Amino acid sequence: MALYGTIINGILIVVGTLLGLFFTKIPEKYKETVMHGIGLAVILIGMQMAFSTEAIIVVLLSLLTGAIIGEFLHLEEGLNRLGNWIGSKFVSENKNFSIAEGFVTASLIFVIGAMSVIGALDSGLRGDHEVLITKGVIDGFVALVLTTTLGFGVVFSVIPVVVYQGGIALLATQIDRWIPEEVLNGLIIELTAVGGLLIVAIGLNLLKIIQIRVGNLLPAVITVVPIYYVYHLFV
Template identity: 80%
Template sequence: MVLFGTLVNGVLIVVGSILGLFFTKIPERYKETVMHGIGLAVILIGLQMAFESDGIIIVLLSLLSGAIIGELIHLEEGLNRLGTWIGSKFTTTNDNFSVAQGFVTASLIFVIGAMSVIGALDSGIRGDHEILITKGVIDGFVALVLTTTLGFGVVFSVVPVVVYQGSIALFATQIEKWLPEAFLNGLITEVTAVGGLLIVAIGFNLLKVVTIRIGNLLPSIFTVALIYYIYYII
């Protein structure tokens, strides 16, 4: 079953989020310190991913083009409105922002990254779900901690996770017919690097060092494919 790993990942996020609801009464100072710890770990993970790049110019052009597209279409505002709309169906008006923040933050953390891409590709190409199941265990734990701080909006992140990873897995069942292995390996490396820098940005936001509109940088995950293709054929 091509989507088995993706579905397990989604279920573990939901379970982690539900468990996190039972720990929302933890004192704020504990939540703040735990969130700082997560922020530091997220930055480390992002840096490790970013250093995998073989072409910094590809990463730079991807981020620049992605940022321009994101700002033009106001992607982050749209994500926040989506989160707020979801929140309005379950909470009072005063809680909507918290739900949106939880949804957007968790979605970015769970969707962006090497494990999402590589795991989904493994599921589709080789029928190996080990990476996505491992990612699901990690995501479940992170969802638990995020829910104690950001609220139950975190649970809605399961939707983009399942759609994103499921789409890649389904696409991967046909990808080897179109793309040579060398190109595919190089593309995964550069996507990982771009995703790593976005994860670093998430860490900075969690630490409240600076406010980065990460949502408006998301198109870079897709523009890197076009830029790498041009680089590959030149």
């Protein structure tokens, strides 16, 4: 079953969020320090991923084109509006921002990354769900910690996680018909690097060092595909 790993990943995020609700009343200074720890860990993970690149020009062009597309489509604003809309269905008006922040932050952390792509590809290509189940355990723990600081909105991140990873897994069942293995392996490396830089940006946002509109950079994980293909043909 191609979607088995994705479903387990989603369930573990929900479980982590529900457990996190029991720890929401811990003192603010503890929450702040925990969030700083998460931010630092997220930056480290992102840097490790970003350093995997073998073609920095592909990463750069992907981010540039992704930023232009994202700003034109106002993706960051759209994500926040979606989070606010979801929040309005569950909490009073004055708490919507918390729901939106939890939804957007958690979604970006859980969706962007090598494990999402590689795990979903493994599920679809080989029926191997180990990577996604491992990711699910990590995501569940992160969801627990995020919920203590960002609230119940974290649980709604399960929707983009399941749609994104499930879509890749289903696509992967047919992808070997279209993309040669050599090209696919190189693409995964550059996709990992682009995702890593976006994760670094999330970490910087969590630490409140700078406010990067990560949502408007998301198209980079799509534009990297044609850019790498052209790069592979000529370089």
